[in-house]
Amino acid sequence: MASKQRAVSRLIAQAGQMLLAHGAESTLVGDLMRRFGIAAGMDEVEVSLSASSIVVTTVYQEHCITTARRCPDRGINMRVITQVQRICIMLERGIIDYSMAKQKLNDISPERYNRWLVVVMIGLSCAAFSRLAGGDWVVFAMTFLASSTGMVVRQEIGHRHFNPLMNFAATAFVTTVVSAQAVIYDLGNAPFVVMASSVLMLVPGFPLINAVADMLKGYINMGIARFVMASLLTLATCLGIVAAMSLVGVWGWVL
Template sequence: MYADSQNDITRQVVRVAQLLLAYGADSELVEEISQRLGLALGLGSVELSISSNSLVLTSLVHGRCITTTRRIREHGINMTIVCELQRICLLTEKGLYGLSEVRKRVNRIEPRSYPKRFLVPMIGLSCASFCHLFGGDITAILLTFIASSVGMLVRLFIAKHHVNLLVNFAITAFITVAIAQLGYHIDITATPKLPMAASVLMLVPGFPMINAISDMVKGHLNVGIARWGHATLLTMASVVGITMAMQLGGLL
């Protein structure tokens, strides 16, 4: 293999690893896909070192090593992109894709999200369903739906302006709870606590916590601890927003 070919393949493999990490794949999957893709494209071996915000990849072909480093910038969880990168790897292993086709497919990948008009009511419906499961009456369920829907709108609006995620969670939690606690101030429901509990469940960072535990169990302690710390900070930001709303409403 020519040096230029090894360079090109290494750049493409590290780009795939970078995208996998940026969109929420766990470290074990990133290592597996990177190694399989590199071998399928003709590399002798692929070694990957992952940290909380960067990765280092080394490719080896006939005793010649190339090492490259990339910075990781999180773009939010998007399993569609992770699945598409896995699909590209599988088709490359089957011999259907070469380097040029892999490059073309990866460059075409763009994150897609659900339209706001569908996402907001579905989030409201999911939180309202939790309120129902907790034993809330119909008014509490309706209040939960309104509070969580408005909160999701606020969250999307703030995210659109690229505000720090911790600030986003704190403001969203504040507004959501401020609306949900109306059940205490207006005698409209017999279960006023439940809307306050159910409406903020959309802010629970479940996926980051699952990834953090998965990384730590599989031996990627540094990345797992970093992800756990980030998820904990998001939870604390939500708690700050909830506490401020309850103090403002005289519930604390």
């Protein structure tokens, strides 16, 4: 029985680790971990979450096991979170047992969209914002070029596993340098719109939403940690923009 409890405890910890590492909100992480444990036959499951780790305690036939796991940030990926939820539902319905659930968790891979599709769609989304802000088609094209170039830089730095703060600062710098050419050469009817719209891809919307959701649902420490991280990403973006503006000598859109 002790071997079963150890296996289930590891299963719960692995599920929580995957959820937290890929951007799930804290309430979802805690609820799913408890559901995994109860569905696998545990009498009681307690979960403690922090910004970079989880602690799980399982109780089975009056025997207690506690385990801890670190949760490094793996990037937001809703596919992983959805797959973990599906495995939990199958376990609850008796379709699979805890050993099969363990195998299915191991088989989950964080598949991502084709990188060039992401580059094009990010470019189009930022360019669409420039049109909404009153820019003409020249502004649209320049915004597309600047934001697409910035996204390529962001992907390349991310693939090399650099610090996210450095990634955001470098991406903002390159994007602003490219978009500033519209101001320097007076391209389009509102060239400053290019500089403002092309860096919108760096707004950390998902971490900010999760931060507010966590704080509203009682996970104050998690919410504060995520809010601080989102604020640091915003600060890094601002530093990159200011550095680029200092280099090219264009300050108009922030005055």
